Amino acid sequence: MDLELSDEQAELRDNFRSVLEDCCSPALVRAAYEESDDGDSLWRQQVELGWPSLAVPETAGGLGYGFVETALLAEELGRAAAPATLLATTSQLTPALVEADDDEALARVATGSLRGTLALSEKGRFDLDSVATTARRQGERWTVTGTKDGVLAGATADLFAVAARDPETGFVGLFAIEQTDAKVERRPGLDPALLLADVVFTSSPARLLIAPDADAEARIARITEPATVALALHMVGACRNIFEQTLAYAKIRKQYDRVIGSFQALKHRFADMYLEVERATALCYFAAVSIAEDDPERGEVAHLAKAAAGDCQRLLAEDGLQLHGGLGFTWEQDLHFWLKRAKAGEVLCGTSAWHRTALARRLGLASEGDA
């Protein structure tokens, strides 16, 4: 097992990072917070760079990269606390369209003319069992009715990939619904740059992506796994930025005539933070390569990655804020963009507890009947 980036992957990551430092500065994130800027100018730049086409297969006019590269982009977008349109389009909509072989929509993603996201979770639950949204078939046409919440970049999506249940069979399938056929309620909330929205569908015309049948659950997992791992790495990217900012601050901030980073009480906390970030990074990369190689254990490793990202955000948000002292508590200091991005990630794509519970089931530790 080799979990170090290849030279080409490292070069791509460095490219993402340097471009984002330039075109997604903290000032741009601040505009999302203070001026309801959706990051449209950033999106246009990202389209010019060809980034939305990264994971689109070459047959549909994309660059045809594997999932590792998509995950690296997600990590760097987290490092920049970037407006979430590109994260959602590359790690949520694109896997759905790939699984559905929807080359026509993929071609539009590749040219930057289609932005979108996954609309799965209801009442904060990220599992198919909780899907109450219905999909009804009339002849060859489907309509979908229900409400989705916490939809990532729902505010800027042109297309939603919606999980909905066929009441006839009880199976959940996946459906493409245009933004114009949905009611989008923005939920700027804690981190406005996530562009979260609740989305209401009322007999909305829907195009079938994944048929609601016995295979659907496994096929939808092939979408939620990359979505989950990308979000996990996105959180870790935000956490690494918190770590670097906090470490830099501890090296210059003086109290009692010495830099605070020389105190052993802080050193040990930095060692622990460093471990959490490296540990979560290693598991996320493990998950990314497992998905890229379509390893049979990819589902388990995706749970590991998100659970580890949860541990990481817990420590880094807490110590990052604490060790900045009063400074980190102020709106004017940029630190809170990453604190909020890291914390928000915990409740999207399944909480740590949800993923650990799923692991317990996979490991045979939960008895039948245990909720």
Added chain:
Amino acid sequence: MKLQFDDATLAFRDEFLAWLEKNRPAAEEMETDPAVSSAHAPDWARRWARRMFDAGWLVPGWAPELGGRNAGAVETLVYLEALTEAGVPRTTNPQGLGIISPSILDYGRPDQVEEFAMPVLRGELTACLGMSEPDAGSDLANLKTAAVRDGDEWVLNGQKVWTSGAAYADFCFLFCRTDPDARKHRGISIILVPMDTPGLEVKPLKEIVHPDTPDLAEVFLDDVRVPIENLVGEENDGWRMANGSLAHERSMVWLDSVLAIERSMAGLLDHAKAWMPALTPAERALAADDVVRLYIETKALRALGYRGFARFVKGGNAPEQALMKAYSSETSRDLARIASEWNGTDALHTTSGRSNRRRAIGGIEGYFNTFGSTISAGSSEIQRNIIAERVLGLPRE
């Protein structure tokens, strides 16, 4: 990034497995005559070392005359994994094979290599490492055991403590002060001291578990005389060599810990399935989460270790390696604690001190045993200082 080894590496692994199948020590002899100390080599262990040495499987990365076959780092890694999976110890004298012999090969003279290093590799001698003293634990450079030249001999006086395997070793790789006036890191030398030298006394230290088979010992030196040529390397250059010798196999030591934790984790999962049905659903959910958290740590350790290793193979820095000591020893401790806490009154059972049973899962004594790793070879607290100062660049206190 990739999940699998390449074909050449897998072929190397198959070649080793085929040899291992034919030449490994039998499970029965290991069980009947277990090593009871880190410098105890039962007959089967001596024969096993010799077979591996002769076949070039003892240290695959070394040249054939040193018991190797000039293998690469990745090949060495799959070799170590294969040994562990087969349940065969590579050595019963890990400090001799992993630290002392390589240090003598690096810094010793040819006659010292012939007299001390090679016999350890061939399983003829075992060795212990004389470092810690009552006032020199984490602060090793504070050591006071003195060596004074008298004609063509060194005269040694002082005391070592926590010396693993001292009661069984044939010689000690001993750190001592040869210049009392130099600054503390500057006046340290390394001297090879046969354990049967007059004036050297070993007092085993009973441990809180398995007091019947202690591995740790105090070593008292009272006018112990050894030939002047037993000095390793340059006089007063011991501190630099210490950093070298402790760094030996640094790229690989993580693997032993990870493999041991994976074995424990597999045991815990098996064990958990036996005791979980007796719990109430609420208890079972708590227990399952405890076990899952440990499972995540186990996977994370391997991922972190492999990531650092890949960087090492590519010739880069591997900051992950600095994390592995504290992280793996603390995970090992946590695993043992949780396994014992869910084990009911069985957790109170004790086992005999035979080393092959020390790894049993679910006992509180096993939990206590794990503190050997969080305390020795640089305590977890020292590891955190090292990470903060050397990896993260925070200033010294």
